[in-house]
Amino acid sequence: MTIADTAKSKATQEGQTRNEEIFQTAAELMVQRGYAGTSMGDLAKAVGMTKAGLYHHISSKQDMLLQILLHAMEELESTVIEPAKRIADPEERLREMIRLHVRGLFDHGLETALLFPERRHLEPAQQQVVGQRIQSYRGLIRETLRELADEGKLQDLDINITSSHILQTIAGIARWYRKDAGVTEAQLVEQTVNFNLFAILKVS
Amino acid sequence: MTIADTAKSKATQEGQTRNEEIFQTAAELMVQRGYAGTSMGDLAKAVGMTKAGLYHHISSKQDMLLQILLHAMEELESTVIEPAKRIADPEERLREMIRLHVRGLFDHGLETALLFPERRHLEPAQQQVVGQRIQSYRGLIRETLRELADEGKLQDLDINITSSHILQTIAGIARWYRKDAGVTEAQLVEQTVNFNLFAILKVS
DNA sequence: GTCTATAAACGGATAGAC
DNA sequence: GTCTATCCGTTTATAGAC
Secondary structure, three states: OOHHHHHHOOOOOOOOOHHHHHHHHHHHHHHHHOOOOOOHHHHHHHHOOOHHHHOOOOOOHHHHHHHHHHHHHHHHHHHHHHHHHOOOOHHHHHHHHHHHHHHHHHHOOOHHHHHOOOHHHOOHHHHHHHHHHHHHHHHHHHHHHHHHHHOOOEOOOOHHHHHHHHHHHHHOHHHHOOOOOOOOHHHHHHHHHHHHHHHHEOOO | OOHHHHHHOOOOOOOOOHHHHHHHHHHHHHHHHOOOOOOHHHHHHHHOOOHHHHOOOOOOHHHHHHHHHHHHHHHHHHHHHHHHHOOOOHHHHHHHHHHHHHHHHHHOOOHHHHHOOOHHHOOHHHHHHHHHHHHHHHHHHHHHHHHHHHOOOEOOOOHHHHHHHHHHHHHOHHHHOOOOOOOOHHHHHHHHHHHHHHHHEOOO
8 A cells, every 4th residue: 555545545445446436436526516517627637637548448428427327226236125125024124225225325435326316417218227227226115115004004104205205315415414524424324214214104 | 468478487477577587497497407407508598598698687607596596595584484483382383394395395496495406506605605594594493303302302313414304305306306297286295294294203 | 688799618529649 | 548639519608789
């Protein structure tokens, strides 16, 4: 680990390929400034190269967004959806989905939060590909709420609107959370789980 | 009311000055596409003028954003904050704040939802002006939660994080709500109030 | 108050040297 | 794999006629 590495690892991580560094830095910039508000010049400066240098690693800005969103979706599927599907009890499944999703935001640079606001910048066909996989996640949430309703555990809430509210409290974290404020990651995970479960579950 | 007016009034309203029409249309475009994703050419086309014509009414794109956010803030203060401050009971005050804020989103073209994601595109000094007024709104929410805690009515929740979650469920509506989906405005107002109050209030 | 025309800067992307 | 140089469309903004 050289001194240059040490300095750089504030923003990124060790053991990353240049490619991974570019995509991760791009995701972080886009979380802060949005896709349209992040220029290739900004990104080049952030990773310490020129714009032209970037294009050895990517084919276009839009394709880079697609790759980031597909990667985010894979991460969501492997670290949230698949583990959740193995949980039979709907209350416990919902709790784990929220916990794992928020935990994943912090562990992977908030990139899954880009799925919702930045999808619109893809071509329609690409939007559909990403959109369908997001719908499958929303479907799992809705199905879980439906099961809770069947068990008489769901508050008097519309399942569609409620699934949007849950996702907003999670993705919204990327918009207001900054490392400096006096809130720890663990606290935010716990509070987001509790807020949503308090909202959803009937007290018996 | 001419036929041309009839056609135009789908997007805007009657009895508006050209100035109001421009600012309101800009706000609507920015809700859909973001500030950086909305060009002055897009706006010109939407209001039926040329780009140059627009600059008779505004001084710059960034200043237009500032005016929109200040207007949104005034609207929030007059239609949500002031009425809420006249309500003594904290539970009823919180319920009304959420109800009035969501109702206002629909009544005024979702523009107050721009306050949170688009503030970053202002100059730092302008950000601070808008930011302080937003903080005053957040302060009222926090104070209300504090009063609920004092009455023993607040769930075991962090007041800072919870105020962010409340605001995200409200502002987030602008990101996913589209008129065509099978959800009415009244339903969304009611569901958003209930979701948040279910989350926050202890059951006695 | 709105237009045509245009300046000036920026942004995405490529060519070709090293 | 990265650079310098450059192309070219887009964007913000202005000048000046009507």
